[in-house]
Amino acid sequence: MNYQAFAALYDTLMAEAPYDKWIDYMQRQLNKSNLVGIRVLDVGCGTGELLVRLNAEGAEVVGVDLSAEMLAIAKEKCEKADFSPLLIQQSMTSLEALGEFDVVTVFCDSLNYLESEQDVLDTFQSLYEQLKEDAVLLFDVHSVSKIEEGFIGHTFAEDAGEIAYIWTSFQGEHPNSVEHELTFFVQNEQNYYERMLELHKQRTYPIEQYRQWLAEVGFCDITIQADFTTETPSNNSERIFFCARKKSKGF
Structure with a gap:
Protein backbone atom coordinates (compact mmCIF):
# COMPACT_ATOMS: atom_id res chain seq x y z
CA MET A 1 0.00 0.00 0.00
CA SER A 143 5.02 2.28 27.14
CA VAL A 144 7.01 -0.94 27.14
CA SER A 145 3.97 -2.78 28.52
CA LYS A 146 1.75 -1.41 25.75
CA ILE A 147 4.13 -2.79 23.12
CA GLU A 148 4.70 -6.13 24.85
CA GLU A 149 1.23 -6.84 26.21
CA GLY A 150 -1.16 -4.52 24.38
CA PHE A 151 0.07 -5.13 20.83
CA ILE A 152 2.28 -8.19 20.31
CA GLY A 153 0.24 -11.30 19.57
CA HIS A 154 -3.04 -9.42 19.21
CA THR A 155 -5.34 -8.97 16.23
CA PHE A 156 -7.78 -6.09 15.83
CA ALA A 157 -10.51 -5.70 13.23
CA GLU A 158 -13.21 -3.23 12.31
CA ASP A 159 -15.82 -2.88 9.57
CA ALA A 160 -16.73 0.76 9.05
CA GLY A 161 -18.75 0.23 5.89
CA GLU A 162 -16.67 1.74 3.11
CA ILE A 163 -13.47 0.74 4.91
CA ALA A 164 -12.69 -2.42 6.83
CA TYR A 165 -9.38 -3.57 8.23
CA ILE A 166 -7.59 -6.42 9.96
CA TRP A 167 -4.62 -5.37 12.09
CA THR A 168 -2.25 -8.03 13.43
CA SER A 169 0.76 -7.22 15.62
CA PHE A 170 3.94 -9.31 15.80
CA GLN A 171 7.17 -9.19 17.80
CA GLY A 172 9.66 -6.88 16.10
CA GLU A 173 13.35 -7.53 15.52
CA HIS A 174 14.45 -5.43 18.51
CA PRO A 175 13.50 -5.57 22.21
CA ASN A 176 10.31 -3.62 22.93
CA SER A 177 9.46 -3.39 19.23
CA VAL A 178 6.42 -4.43 17.24
CA GLU A 179 5.43 -4.86 13.62
CA HIS A 180 1.84 -4.01 12.69
CA GLU A 181 0.55 -5.79 9.60
CA LEU A 182 -2.56 -4.02 8.35
CA THR A 183 -4.88 -5.29 5.63
CA PHE A 184 -7.44 -2.77 4.38
CA PHE A 185 -10.53 -3.38 2.28
CA VAL A 186 -11.66 -0.13 0.68
CA GLN A 187 -14.87 0.23 -1.33
CA ASN A 188 -14.31 1.81 -4.76
CA GLU A 189 -16.67 3.64 -7.09
CA GLN A 190 -17.82 0.35 -8.63
CA ASN A 191 -18.78 -0.90 -5.13
CA TYR A 192 -16.01 -3.49 -5.15
CA TYR A 193 -13.55 -3.72 -2.30
CA GLU A 194 -9.87 -3.20 -3.05
CA ARG A 195 -7.40 -5.00 -0.80
CA MET A 196 -4.43 -2.92 0.40
CA LEU A 197 -1.52 -3.88 2.64
CA GLU A 198 0.60 -1.76 4.98
CA LEU A 199 3.42 -2.64 7.41
CA HIS A 200 4.22 -0.34 10.32
CA LYS A 201 7.17 -0.82 12.67
CA GLN A 202 7.32 0.79 16.11
CA ARG A 203 9.91 0.67 18.86
CA THR A 204 9.97 2.05 22.37
CA TYR A 205 12.37 2.18 25.33
Whole structure:
Protein backbone atom coordinates (compact mmCIF):
# COMPACT_ATOMS: atom_id res chain seq x y z
CA MET A 1 0.00 0.00 0.00
CA ASN A 2 1.46 3.38 -0.93
CA TYR A 3 1.56 6.42 1.34
CA GLN A 4 -0.89 8.30 -0.85
CA ALA A 5 -3.55 5.65 -0.28
CA PHE A 6 -2.78 5.41 3.44
CA ALA A 7 -2.90 9.20 3.84
CA ALA A 8 -6.36 9.24 2.29
CA LEU A 9 -7.54 6.64 4.82
CA TYR A 10 -5.77 8.10 7.82
CA ASP A 11 -8.47 10.46 9.07
CA THR A 12 -11.12 7.75 8.86
CA LEU A 13 -8.96 5.36 10.85
CA MET A 14 -8.11 8.07 13.40
CA ALA A 15 -11.66 9.37 13.80
CA GLU A 16 -11.71 8.46 17.50
CA ALA A 17 -8.22 9.77 18.28
CA PRO A 18 -8.23 12.04 21.40
CA TYR A 19 -6.84 15.17 19.72
CA ASP A 20 -8.51 17.48 22.24
CA LYS A 21 -6.78 15.62 25.07
CA TRP A 22 -3.40 16.42 23.52
CA ILE A 23 -4.39 20.08 23.46
CA ASP A 24 -5.52 19.88 27.12
CA TYR A 25 -2.22 18.24 28.09
CA MET A 26 -0.31 20.98 26.32
CA GLN A 27 -2.28 23.72 28.05
CA ARG A 28 -1.63 22.14 31.45
CA GLN A 29 2.11 21.94 30.84
CA LEU A 30 2.22 25.58 29.76
CA ASN A 31 -0.12 26.71 32.55
CA LYS A 32 -2.29 28.47 29.98
CA SER A 33 -6.03 28.37 29.35
CA ASN A 34 -5.35 29.35 25.75
CA LEU A 35 -2.35 29.37 23.48
CA VAL A 36 -2.56 32.88 22.00
CA GLY A 37 0.82 34.07 20.77
CA ILE A 38 2.59 30.74 21.31
CA ARG A 39 4.76 29.59 18.40
CA VAL A 40 4.45 25.81 18.00
CA LEU A 41 6.35 23.36 15.81
CA ASP A 42 4.25 20.20 15.43
CA VAL A 43 6.53 17.36 14.30
CA GLY A 44 4.84 14.35 12.75
CA CYS A 45 1.84 16.56 12.04
CA GLY A 46 0.20 14.03 9.71
CA THR A 47 -2.99 15.33 8.14
CA GLY A 48 -3.05 18.45 10.30
CA GLU A 49 -5.71 17.73 12.90
CA LEU A 50 -3.61 19.20 15.72
CA LEU A 51 -2.54 22.14 13.56
CA VAL A 52 -6.18 23.12 13.09
CA ARG A 53 -6.91 22.84 16.80
CA LEU A 54 -3.77 24.73 17.83
CA ASN A 55 -4.60 27.52 15.40
CA ALA A 56 -8.11 27.75 16.85
CA GLU A 57 -6.50 28.20 20.29
CA GLY A 58 -4.50 31.17 19.00
CA ALA A 59 -1.13 29.51 18.42
CA GLU A 60 1.13 30.24 15.47
CA VAL A 61 1.91 26.83 13.98
CA VAL A 62 4.41 25.17 11.66
CA GLY A 63 4.00 21.51 10.66
CA VAL A 64 6.61 18.91 9.77
CA ASP A 65 6.03 15.42 8.41
CA LEU A 66 7.99 12.88 6.39
CA SER A 67 5.02 12.15 4.13
CA ALA A 68 4.27 14.57 1.29
CA GLU A 69 0.85 12.95 0.89
CA MET A 70 -0.03 13.62 4.54
CA LEU A 71 1.11 17.22 4.18
CA ALA A 72 -1.03 17.69 1.06
CA ILE A 73 -4.11 16.71 3.06
CA ALA A 74 -3.00 18.93 5.96
CA LYS A 75 -2.67 21.88 3.57
CA GLU A 76 -6.22 21.42 2.30
CA LYS A 77 -7.56 21.01 5.82
CA CYS A 78 -5.84 24.14 7.12
CA GLU A 79 -6.94 26.21 4.15
CA LYS A 80 -10.52 25.10 4.76
CA ALA A 81 -10.04 26.47 8.31
CA ASP A 82 -8.89 29.79 6.79
CA PHE A 83 -5.18 29.70 7.55
CA SER A 84 -2.07 28.61 5.67
CA PRO A 85 0.74 27.46 7.96
CA LEU A 86 4.23 26.62 6.79
CA LEU A 87 4.31 22.86 6.13
CA ILE A 88 7.67 21.14 5.63
CA GLN A 89 8.57 17.65 4.46
CA GLN A 90 11.56 16.58 6.54
CA SER A 91 12.76 13.80 8.82
CA MET A 92 12.58 14.65 12.51
CA THR A 93 16.07 13.20 12.96
CA SER A 94 17.70 16.05 11.01
CA LEU A 95 15.50 19.13 10.85
CA GLU A 96 16.89 22.19 9.17
CA ALA A 97 16.83 25.41 11.17
CA LEU A 98 13.21 26.53 11.12
CA GLY A 99 13.45 29.41 13.57
CA GLU A 100 12.94 29.34 17.32
CA PHE A 101 9.75 28.02 18.84
CA ASP A 102 8.09 28.28 22.25
CA VAL A 103 6.96 24.66 22.04
CA VAL A 104 7.84 21.62 19.95
CA THR A 105 5.33 18.77 19.97
CA VAL A 106 5.72 15.16 18.81
CA PHE A 107 2.40 13.56 19.68
CA CYS A 108 0.46 10.42 18.75
CA ASP A 109 3.49 8.15 19.36
CA SER A 110 5.23 9.49 16.24
CA LEU A 111 8.59 9.08 17.98
CA ASN A 112 8.02 5.32 18.15
CA TYR A 113 8.47 5.06 14.38
CA LEU A 114 12.18 5.86 14.67
CA GLU A 115 14.22 2.76 13.89
CA SER A 116 17.27 3.05 16.15
CA GLU A 117 18.53 4.44 19.43
CA GLN A 118 20.74 6.85 17.50
CA ASP A 119 17.69 8.10 15.59
CA VAL A 120 15.99 8.99 18.89
CA LEU A 121 19.08 10.77 20.21
CA ASP A 122 19.55 12.63 16.91
CA THR A 123 15.89 13.65 17.00
CA PHE A 124 16.15 15.06 20.52
CA GLN A 125 19.18 17.08 19.43
CA SER A 126 17.38 18.25 16.30
CA LEU A 127 14.32 19.34 18.29
CA TYR A 128 16.46 21.01 20.97
CA GLU A 129 17.92 23.26 18.30
CA GLN A 130 14.46 24.46 17.23
CA LEU A 131 13.56 25.76 20.70
CA LYS A 132 14.04 29.14 22.34
CA GLU A 133 15.78 29.18 25.70
CA ASP A 134 13.44 27.95 28.44
CA ALA A 135 11.03 26.63 25.78
CA VAL A 136 9.62 23.11 26.06
CA LEU A 137 9.48 19.85 24.17
CA LEU A 138 6.30 17.82 24.60
CA PHE A 139 5.96 14.27 23.31
CA ASP A 140 4.37 10.92 24.04
CA VAL A 141 5.45 7.33 23.39
CA HIS A 142 4.02 3.87 23.86
CA SER A 143 5.02 2.28 27.14
CA VAL A 144 7.01 -0.94 27.14
CA SER A 145 3.97 -2.78 28.52
CA LYS A 146 1.75 -1.41 25.75
CA ILE A 147 4.13 -2.79 23.12
CA GLU A 148 4.70 -6.13 24.85
CA GLU A 149 1.23 -6.84 26.21
CA GLY A 150 -1.16 -4.52 24.38
CA PHE A 151 0.07 -5.13 20.83
CA ILE A 152 2.28 -8.19 20.31
CA GLY A 153 0.24 -11.30 19.57
CA HIS A 154 -3.04 -9.42 19.21
CA THR A 155 -5.34 -8.97 16.23
CA PHE A 156 -7.78 -6.09 15.83
CA ALA A 157 -10.51 -5.70 13.23
CA GLU A 158 -13.21 -3.23 12.31
CA ASP A 159 -15.82 -2.88 9.57
CA ALA A 160 -16.73 0.76 9.05
CA GLY A 161 -18.75 0.23 5.89
CA GLU A 162 -16.67 1.74 3.11
CA ILE A 163 -13.47 0.74 4.91
CA ALA A 164 -12.69 -2.42 6.83
CA TYR A 165 -9.38 -3.57 8.23
CA ILE A 166 -7.59 -6.42 9.96
CA TRP A 167 -4.62 -5.37 12.09
CA THR A 168 -2.25 -8.03 13.43
CA SER A 169 0.76 -7.22 15.62
CA PHE A 170 3.94 -9.31 15.80
CA GLN A 171 7.17 -9.19 17.80
CA GLY A 172 9.66 -6.88 16.10
CA GLU A 173 13.35 -7.53 15.52
CA HIS A 174 14.45 -5.43 18.51
CA PRO A 175 13.50 -5.57 22.21
CA ASN A 176 10.31 -3.62 22.93
CA SER A 177 9.46 -3.39 19.23
CA VAL A 178 6.42 -4.43 17.24
CA GLU A 179 5.43 -4.86 13.62
CA HIS A 180 1.84 -4.01 12.69
CA GLU A 181 0.55 -5.79 9.60
CA LEU A 182 -2.56 -4.02 8.35
CA THR A 183 -4.88 -5.29 5.63
CA PHE A 184 -7.44 -2.77 4.38
CA PHE A 185 -10.53 -3.38 2.28
CA VAL A 186 -11.66 -0.13 0.68
CA GLN A 187 -14.87 0.23 -1.33
CA ASN A 188 -14.31 1.81 -4.76
CA GLU A 189 -16.67 3.64 -7.09
CA GLN A 190 -17.82 0.35 -8.63
CA ASN A 191 -18.78 -0.90 -5.13
CA TYR A 192 -16.01 -3.49 -5.15
CA TYR A 193 -13.55 -3.72 -2.30
CA GLU A 194 -9.87 -3.20 -3.05
CA ARG A 195 -7.40 -5.00 -0.80
CA MET A 196 -4.43 -2.92 0.40
CA LEU A 197 -1.52 -3.88 2.64
CA GLU A 198 0.60 -1.76 4.98
CA LEU A 199 3.42 -2.64 7.41
CA HIS A 200 4.22 -0.34 10.32
CA LYS A 201 7.17 -0.82 12.67
CA GLN A 202 7.32 0.79 16.11
CA ARG A 203 9.91 0.67 18.86
CA THR A 204 9.97 2.05 22.37
CA TYR A 205 12.37 2.18 25.33
CA PRO A 206 12.18 2.25 29.14
CA ILE A 207 11.27 5.61 30.66
CA GLU A 208 14.70 6.08 32.21
CA GLN A 209 16.36 5.64 28.82
CA TYR A 210 14.30 8.50 27.37
CA ARG A 211 15.15 10.61 30.41
CA GLN A 212 18.86 9.90 29.98
CA TRP A 213 18.84 10.84 26.30
CA LEU A 214 16.98 14.08 27.00
CA ALA A 215 19.51 15.04 29.68
CA GLU A 216 22.43 14.20 27.39
CA VAL A 217 21.14 16.64 24.80
CA GLY A 218 20.73 19.38 27.40
CA PHE A 219 17.09 19.25 28.45
CA CYS A 220 16.21 19.82 32.10
CA ASP A 221 13.11 19.94 34.35
CA ILE A 222 11.86 16.71 32.80
CA THR A 223 8.28 15.87 33.85
CA ILE A 224 6.87 12.42 33.09
CA GLN A 225 3.18 11.54 33.27
CA ALA A 226 0.86 8.85 31.97
CA ASP A 227 -2.23 8.46 29.82
CA PHE A 228 -3.26 12.14 29.50
CA THR A 229 -3.34 12.49 33.31
CA THR A 230 -1.11 14.13 35.89
CA GLU A 231 -0.33 10.70 37.38
CA THR A 232 3.14 9.17 37.54
CA PRO A 233 3.46 6.21 35.12
CA SER A 234 2.83 2.73 36.51
CA ASN A 235 3.37 -0.76 35.14
CA ASN A 236 -0.12 -0.57 33.61
CA SER A 237 0.31 2.78 31.86
CA GLU A 238 -0.07 2.70 28.09
CA ARG A 239 1.04 6.13 26.87
CA ILE A 240 3.93 7.99 28.49
CA PHE A 241 4.09 11.79 28.26
CA PHE A 242 7.29 13.83 28.57
CA CYS A 243 7.72 17.56 29.10
CA ALA A 244 11.33 18.78 28.96
CA ARG A 245 12.71 22.34 29.06
CA LYS A 246 15.63 23.68 27.08
CA LYS A 247 18.25 25.06 29.43
CA SER A 248 18.86 28.79 29.36
CA LYS A 249 22.44 29.99 28.87
CA GLY A 250 22.50 31.18 32.44
CA PHE A 251 21.29 27.86 33.85
